[in-house]
Amino acid sequence: MRMPDVNGHFGEFGGRYVPETLMALLLDLEKDFSLCWKDPSFRKEFRFYLEEYAGRPTRLYYAERLSRQLKTLKVYLKREDLLHTGAHKVNNTLGQILVARRMGKKRIIAETGAGQHGVATATVCALFGLKCVVYMGSEDVKRQALNVVRMKLMGADVVPVESGSKTLKDAMNEAIRDWVTNVRDTYYLIGTVAGPHPYPYMVREFQSVIGIEARKQFLQKEKKLPDYLVACVGGGSNAMGLFYPFHQDKKVHIIGVEAAGHGLHSGAHSAAITAGSPGVLHGCKSALLQDENGQVSIAHSVAAGLDYPGVGPEHAYFNDTGIAEYVGVTDVEAIEALKVLSRTEGIIPALESAHAIAYLPKLARKVKGKKTVILCLSGRGDKDMGTISEVLGA
C-alpha cells in the first residue's frame, strides 16, 4: 500500500491535527504540491537548483581508514555535508520555496532549533527575494548566535520566542500561531518530515534525492545493494531521505540513530522512538516524549538539531512495521565519534551526523563477515566548534 493514505496516515501515525483555520490551506498545499511534483517543468527547475546552486549530486565516498578501523564494515559516506549551507536541509528548502512561489506566497516563515533550517530557509528566501521570518527559541538564539548572524546577513527577521521552554518546540508553536494568523499570504516552510500532512510526505519526497543518488552510486561501485543504511534521526529528514528509496529492499537493514543524550534512562534525551510513546504534537501523531498526563517533555541532546521531543510519523511507522530499526547513541559517544571521523578521514561531521558514526562500532561488533554500509553524513561540523571546544575544554 502506498503511504501516506489520503488523510496523510502512515499506519496509525501522521494525520492533520491542526486548528480548523489551517485545514483549507493544508488541503490546498497538498493539491498544489502534487501538481508540482507531477509537473516535469517543476522537476526540471528543482533539479536545476539542486545541481547548479546547492551542488548536487553529492559524493558517495568510501571511508577506507574508518572502515579499516571498524574491521567488519565497509563504510560509504553520503556527503550531504558538502552541500551549500553545509547540510542536507537545503534539499528541502529549495523544494518548498519553489512550491511556495507557485502558490503565489510572498512571505515565508520557519522554525529553527540550532539554526540550520533557519539558515537554509533564509538562504532560499534571499535567492528568490522573498520575505523571511524565522522563529527561534530565545535560549537557542543565545546558544547559536553565529547562525543568527548568518540569517540576518541574508535578510531574515529572527524572532526570539520567549514562551514555554524557549527552544525548538516552542519556536514551532509560535510559527504555527503566526501561520494561523497570516494564513492567506504566508507559507510555513517546515524543516523536517514532521508536522501535519502533507509536510511529512512532501519533505520526504524532496529529501529522497539523497537515497536515490546513493543507491545509484552504490550500485555502480559495488554492483549490489548495501547491507546497512545508517542515519541520525531527530525529526528525521536526512534519514528518511536516505531510507525511503530503499524501504522495499528487504535485504537492506535500515537503522535510525536517535540521540540518547545523557542515557535513555536519564530523562535527558531526544529518543522519541526508542524511549517515547504514541502522541500528538505539532499537527501529527507519532512517537513522542511525554509524561503520564500527555504533557510534552523537554528533549535534550548535545546536537541541537536532534533536540526535539517528537519525530516524523513515517519513522514511527517504519519502527512499528519493522521496516527500520531505531537505536540510541549518547552525547559522549557522539563526541567521541566526531573525533574519530575527524582523525581517520579528515572530515569533521556535524554533531547530529556524529550520532550515526557512533553507532558503527556497535554494528561492527554485531555483524558476521564483511558488511557494507551507507551512512548519511548529513552535515558538516563547523557550526559545532563552540560546543566542541566547551566540551573538550580546548
Added chain:
Amino acid sequence: MNRIDRKFSELRAKNKKAFIAFMTAGDPSLAATEALVPALERAGADIIELGVPFSDPMADGRTIQDASFRSLARGTTPVKILELVRHVRKVTDVPIALMTYYNPVFRFGEARFMAEAKAAGVDGLIIPDLPVVEAGCLRRAAAEHDMSVVFFLAPTTTQGRMAGILKAASGFVYFVSVAGVTGARVSVPNDLARQVKMARSMTRVPVCVGFGISTPSQVRDISLFADGVIVGSAIVKEIEKNAGAKDMTVRVAAFVKKLSSVL
C-alpha cells in the same frame, strides 16, 4: 440530551442567546476555579468552558498560554480537573465543557476520558487541534455517554468542509471569528455575520462565536447573528489581574456580569 443541549433549548424558547465563559482550570488555583464556576453562572454565564492546560498550546495567544503554564506549574492534571468538576456539581448544574488539546485526551485514552468526564459531571469536549476526520473514536465514545463534541468553523473553512463539520457537530459549533489565535481584539471582522448566518442556515446545532471578544459592545454585535458568544482571554486576563486579591471571585464575576448582561 445533556445539560448543554437542554440549556440551548431553554434559551431558544426564551429567544435568548448564550453567554459562554472560558477560564483555564487551575489558574490561579484549582480552589479558585471551583469558586469561580458557580460565581460566573450567577453572573450570567450559561455555559462554562474549563481549559485543561497543555504544554504546547499552539492555538492560544499569550494570555491563555501564560495561564496554562501557570496552571501546569502548580501541578494541575486532567484527573484533578475532573475531581474539581465532581465537587462543583454539588453546587451547580451549569453546563460544563472541557477545552483542551488532543494529546492529553489521547494519552488518557479517549474512551476512558469520556467515561470519567461524564461520571464527574462534564457535558462536552472542545479540542481545537482535532479535526472531524481524526475524531471517529472520540465521537463514538461521546455518543455512548451523551457527551457533546464541539467542532470548529473558521473564516477559511470552505463551504464543502462546512457541511461535513456541521454534520459531525454536537452541543454547539465553535465559529472562530478571525484567522488567528485566542486573544482579545479591538474590532469584529466585517464578513463574520454573513459566514455565521450561512452556517446557521445549514444546521440545527447552535453556532457560537469566539476568539477576540472582550467588550460588551462586541458581545452585543455578535449576538445579533450568532446563537452564543464565547469570551475567553478577557476573563483569563481579569483572573490574572486579580489573582492576589481576596475578593477575586467577586471582581471577576462583576466583569462577566458586564459582558453577559447585554444579552
